[in-house]
Amino acid sequence: xxxxxxxxxSLLLVGGASDIAMATAMRLVRRRVRRVILAGRPSPARExxxxxxxxxxxxxxxxxxxxxxxxxxxxVIGDVFAEGDVDVALVACGLLGDADLDPLKAADxxxxxxxxxxxxAIVCADAMRRQTHGALVVFSSVSAGRPSAADxxxxxxxxxxxxxxxxxxxxxxxSGVHVMVVRPGFVRTRLTRGVTPPAIATSPETVAGAVxxxxxxxxxxxxVPGILGQLTRLPGSIVRRITG
Amino acid sequence: xxxxxxxxxWGRTSPSVAELLRPGAEAELTPxxxxxxxxxxxxxxxxxxxxxxxxxxxxxxxxxxxxxxxGPVRDGYVTVEAGVSLHRLMRELVPEGWFPPVTPATRQxxxxxxxxxxIHGRNHHADGSFGGHVTALDLLGADGVxxxxxxxxxxxxxxxxxxxxxxxxxxATIRLTPIETSRMIVNTWKCPDLESxxxxxxxxxxxxxxxxxxxxxxxxxxxxxVEGADHARQGAxxxxxxxxxxxxxxxxxxxxxxxxxxxxxxRGLYTTTKRESVQVRPLASFFHPLDRVGHWNRLxxxxxxxxxxxxxxxxxEQTLMKIVERIRxxxxxxxxxxxxxxxxGSGGWLSFPTPxxxxxxxxxxxxxxxxxxxxxLDELVAEAGGRVYLAKDSRLRPELLPVMYPALTAFRERxxxxxxxxxxxxxxxxxxxx
Numbered sequence: 001x002x003x004x005x006x007x008x009x010s011l012l013l014v015g016g017a018s019d020i021a022m023a024t025a026m027r028l029v030r031r032r033v034r035r036v037i038l039a040g041r042p043s044p045a046r047e048x049x050x051x052x053x054x055x056x057x058x059x060x061x062x063x064x065x066x067x068x069x070x071x072x073x074x075x076v077i078g079d080v081f082a083e084g085d086v087d088v089a090l091v092a093c094g095l096l097g098d099a100d101l102d103p104l105k106a107a108d109x110x111x112x113x114x115x116x117x118x119x120x121a122i123v124c125a126d127a128m129r130r131q132t133h134g135a136l137v138v139f140s141s142v143s144a145g146r147p148s149a150a151d152x153x154x155x156x157x158x159x160x161x162x163x164x165x166x167x168x169x170x171x172x173x174x175s176g177v178h179v180m181v182v183r184p185g186f187v188r189t190r191l192t193r194g195v196t197p198p199a200i201a202t203s204p205e206t207v208a209g210a211v212x213x214x215x216x217x218x219x220x221x222x223x224v225p226g227i228l229g230q231l232t233r234l235p236g237s238i239v240r241r242i243t244g
Numbered sequence: 245x246x247x248x249x250x251x252x253x254w255g256r257t258s259p260s261v262a263e264l265l266r267p268g269a270e271a272e273l274t275p276x277x278x279x280x281x282x283x284x285x286x287x288x289x290x291x292x293x294x295x296x297x298x299x300x301x302x303x304x305x306x307x308x309x310x311x312x313x314x315g316p317v318r319d320g321y322v323t324v325e326a327g328v329s330l331h332r333l334m335r336e337l338v339p340e341g342w343f344p345p346v347t348p349a350t351r352q353x354x355x356x357x358x359x360x361x362x363i364h365g366r367n368h369h370a371d372g373s374f375g376g377h378v379t380a381l382d383l384l385g386a387d388g389v390x391x392x393x394x395x396x397x398x399x400x401x402x403x404x405x406x407x408x409x410x411x412x413x414x415x416a417t418i419r420l421t422p423i424e425t426s427r428m429i430v431n432t433w434k435c436p437d438l439e440s441x442x443x444x445x446x447x448x449x450x451x452x453x454x455x456x457x458x459x460x461x462x463x464x465x466x467x468x469x470v471e472g473a474d475h476a477r478q479g480a481x482x483x484x485x486x487x488x489x490x491x492x493x494x495x496x497x498x499x500x501x502x503x504x505x506x507x508x509x510x511r512g513l514y515t516t517t518k519r520e521s522v523q524v525r526p527l528a529s530f531f532h533p534l535d536r537v538g539h540w541n542r543l544x545x546x547x548x549x550x551x552x553x554x555x556x557x558x559x560x561e562q563t564l565m566k567i568v569e570r571i572r573x574x575x576x577x578x579x580x581x582x583x584x585x586x587x588x589g590s591g592g593w594l595s596f597p598t599p600x601x602x603x604x605x606x607x608x609x610x611x612x613x614x615x616x617x618x619x620x621l622d623e624l625v626a627e628a629g630g631r632v633y634l635a636k637d638s639r640l641r642p643e644l645l646p647v648m649y650p651a652l653t654a655f656r657e658r659x660x661x662x663x664x665x666x667x668x669x670x671x672x673x674x675x676x677x678x
Contacts, residue, residue, distance in 0.1 A: 001675035004257035004295065004550050004638035005615040009675065031615075034642060085301075085674055131283070132261040132302035176261040176301065 001085060001133070006216055007032035008087030008135070012080055014065060014120045015093035016040020017049030019189035020139070023208035024090060025049075029056045033088075037080050039065035039120075067093040067116025068108075074123050081127035085134070088215065089124040092139045093117040096191050097153050106153050113157035118164050125168055125177065132176035135215055138165040142185045142228050146236055169220050180214050182207070184224040199241070200225065251305060254541050255294040256548030257609055257638050260301035260671055264288075268310045270325075270390070270414050276304065277412070277667055278388045284669030287412045289354030290329060293361065294551040294606075295638030296671035297407045303669060308356050311414060317342055321379065323417040326356030338527065342420040343475070345377035349582075350534040356413040361635035362405035362595040364602075366454040366473070366531070369587040371421075373597050375404030376590040382415035386663035390414060395591075402658050405592030407634055409659055409668050409678055427476035428454070428530040432521045434514065438466030438568055441583060442561065442601070448472035449585055454530070457583040459568070460510040461605065462503065466568050468583065469517050473530055503577040533580075544608050550638055552578075552618055553604035555586055555597065556630035563628040564601045567621055571605070574617050578605035593651040593658075594678075596633040604636070615639065634672065642676045652678075 002008050011033045013021045017040065025036060036058040040046050050060040061083075065076050080086065093116050097109035121138055128134035140162040147155035162181060169179040186192065186201040207224045214222040223229035249264040267273055276285065283303030290309065291298055299305065308327040314336055315323040322342070324333065330344050331351035337343070346358070346365045353363065362375040371377070383403055384390045393400040403410045431452065435441040441457050448455045452472030459468040528535065541549060556563045571578065582604045586597045607614055622644050625632060631648035632640055646652045656678065659668075672678065 001260075001296065001301070001671045002258055003640075003675060004255060004548070004609060006258075007615065007639075009642070032641070130302055 002087055003032060008215070009033055010035040010037075010085060010087045012037045012039060012077075012086045012089040012124070014039045014077070014089060014091045014124070015067065015117070016043070016046055016065075018092050018094055018191070019204040020184070020187060020207045021090055021092045022049055022052070023204035024211045025053060025058075026056060027208050027212055028088070029053055029058045033058060035059050035061070035084065037061045037063055037086070039063040039076060039080065041066055065120070067095075067112045067120070070116060070119045073116075073119045077120060077123040078127065081124075081131070085131050086124070086128070087133070088135045088137065089128070090137045090139070090211075091117050091121045091124065093120065094139065094191065095154075096151075099150055099153075109153045110157045110160075113154060114160040114164075117161050121165065121168065125172060125179070128177040129172060129175050134176075135178040135180060136168075137180045137182060137211060137215070138162075138168075140165065140181050140183045142183050142223065142232070144183065145232055166221070178215075178218050180211075180219055180222060182211060182214070182222045182224065183228065184210075185228050187224075200228070200231075249305075251288070251291070251299045252548070253293045253295045253298065253638065254291060255551055255609070255638055256541055256544070256546075257550065258296050258299070258671065260296070260299045262300045262303055262305040264305050264307055266307040266310045270311060270384075273306070273384055273412055273414070274388045274390075276306070277384060277386065280304070280386075280665070280667040284667050286668060286670040287326070287356060287360070287408045289327065289357035290352045292350055292353050292357065293635045294549070295634075295636065296675060297361075297635065298357075299671040300669055301671055301674075306412065308354060308412075317420065320420050320422060321417055322420055323380075323415060324355050325415055326354060326359075326413045328355050329353065330355070330358065334527070337420065338423070338426050341423055343423045343527070345371060345419055345421050346374040347531050349532060351528070351532050352535065355416050355418070356408075359404055359413050359416055360406060360408045362590055362592045362597070363635070364584075364586065364597045366456045366471075366584065368597055369449045369455065369585050370453045372587060373590045373592075373595060375401075375592050375595060377419040378404065378416050379419060380417040381413055383410065384412040384414055386411065386665060386667040399658070399662070401591050402593050402655055402662075404590060405595030405634075406655065406659075407594065407672060407678070408670065409673055410662055411668060421475075423475045424478055425476045426527050428473045428525050428527060429476045430471055430473040430523050430525050430530055432517065432523070433470045433472075434467075434517050434519045435470060436465060436467050438468070438565060441466070441468040441470060442564075444470040445583065445585055455584070458513075459581045459583050459603070460514055461568060461571050461578045461581045462507045462510055463514070464572070466565075466572070467514060469514065471530075473525075476524060503575055506577045506579055545610070547609040549606050550609050550611075550614060550618070551604065551606045551636040552621070553596075553602060553633040553636045554621070554625045554630050555600045555602040555633075556625060556628040557598065557600040558585075560600065560628040560630065563624055563630070564603065567603070567624055570617070570621065570624075574613060576607050576611045576614055576617055578607055581605050593655045594634060594649055596631065596635070598631070600630065604633075634676075637672075637676075640676060645676050645678075
């Protein structure tokens with residue numbers, strides 16, 4: 001349960017331990033989060049993340065979650081909620097993909113960023129609706145609204161997820177569940193290493209800070225950095241030059 | 245879900261949604277218990293706990309105020325249903341010469357809540373907490389069976405202070421205090437610093453049944469006003485009536501609540517209080533300062549208030565002084581700061597009062613740095629062997645609870661035995677893993 005200051009005590013990371021998810025988790029653990037569930041594929045990265053979070057004071061559990069195996073999502077995530085209430089769930093399944101017009105690779109991008117993220121979010125939303133509280137944070141991207149030649153497969157998947165999450169926000173209004181869509185611009189992470197950052201780029205730390213602010217303020221859409229929300233009103237060609 | 249209601253505690257923080265039902269008779273409760281779903285249920289009285297003990301997100305909350313029968317008084321004992329408020333008890337029994345054995349600063353609490361939180365009052369040093377005056381209580385358990393518990397039964401002491409998590413308290417038999425008048429003789433002393441407040445309070449405890457001190461947390465010295473009172477007997481009441489009824493440090497700011505306005509109010513209160521005085525006051529004026537303004541909790545705005553009450557053992561005076569100094573330096577303004585010396589505890593496993601110094605404070609939730617400050621104060625309290633009050637808590641770190649309440653492990657085990665299906669649940673229980 002959240003306390004009087006709105007600080008969550010339990011956190012579910014769906015999609016494992018990306019840089020952004022970890023930066024957010026570390027900040028929450030430094031405040032009140034005590035139970036963290038890392039739902040992702042078993043990997044050295046997941047183990048390392050578990051150790052880091054435990055060292056920061058959290059009780060860490062892991063759940064074997066694979067974005068591709070949508071038929072397992074209800075069971076894997078359902079089990080997590082059965083163990084105790086989840087105050088915040090972060091859905092951050094991400095696969096950047098590349099610009100190749102390979103149908104199978106494109107399907108993978110859609111499966112991870114859209115289908116898998118959506119089914120996981122549905123399971124979380126349903127469980128939270130039953131507990132009548134909780135915050136569901138869905139990671140979209142600024143590119144969801146501004147696809148470019150370099151990232152339009154990824155952008156199209158995020159665009160679907162973004163629309164889903166905004167609809168979910170409406171569907172869950174009044175249920176006690178807070179749905180928040182986060183739209184970061186270009187973030188310097190392991191995923192984007194080697195890519196030349198555009199004029200406006202941000203860091204996992206900044207995104208984490210914005211997520212915490214948004215949770216506190218119960219925001220429904222969060223742009224990171226906030227200026228991007230204004231920039232999207234400009235013509236697409238200009239925006240792409242600035243945000244990448 | 246039918247009757248979905250957003251519920252909060254008196255502090256109006258952490259709202260949550262639950263189904264609210266108001267049973268009119270005890271018989272309606274059993275089927276609800278037997279049919280309880282995964283989110284369980286919790287009994288709620290008048291919602292005066294500050295935090296989340298009478299909330300149950302996604303589950304059922306039983307409004308107990310429909311169970312409000314008062315039995316006849318026999319040899320100073322009365323059996324009442326759990327939803328009876330102390331307000332009604334006083335209205336009905338004070339004319340007959342009986343007073344509740346313990347009353348907090350508001351009459352708007354139910355007997356069920358008084359047992360579940362094992363409440364205390366200004367007579368704790370002399371009479372102990374509410375649970376110590378209960379000779380029997382009826383508890384509806386998770387199996388749907390109502391048992392009558394007496395102090396000889398360990399489950400009685402798991403229930404006294406157990407925050408409603410051992411079952412639904414439906415009835416209690418209480419030992420009443422005989423009174424001759426409905427007046428209090430109140431002695432007031434003005435003390436220039438915290439040390440003299442503490443000394444005076446210690447002295448007052450020896451001479452008076454009811455004592456407490458108001459502390460001006462915004463003043464550098466921690467000055468305050470100590471009150472020591474007793475029930476007036478016929479003769480005494482007559483002899484003092486001539487002096488009239490002055491209003492004591494009855495203070496409730498109706499306006500902007502901030503450090504500056506409160507500094508002024510406190511200064512005014514302190515300077516207008518006589519150095520030493522004796523007054524005769526009506527019961528309510530002395531006992532229930534919080535009932536003077538209805539819904540005073542709304543003065544704190546939509547974000548509400550955070551109550552903080554702790555006790556540190558006798559001998560930990562340095563910790564108490566350190567905490568008051570920390571609060572003063574943090575510029576967090578507590579609007580009603582009350583110091584009290586507790587006597588022996590009742591024996592309730594999760595009962596709050598233990599011998600020592602108790603300080604109650606309240607802050608607007610929006611106070612800058614408050615979450616951090618209270619975390620630090622928790623550490624000082626725990627280190628000194630003290631604890632915070634669950635009926636007021638809304639933000640304690642769960643890992644400090646077993647340090648503060650050594651009987652927590654026993655409570656958790658017994659709760660699992662009594663209630664394996666977890667029929668009785670609350671937001672507090674989830675937040676603190678009770």
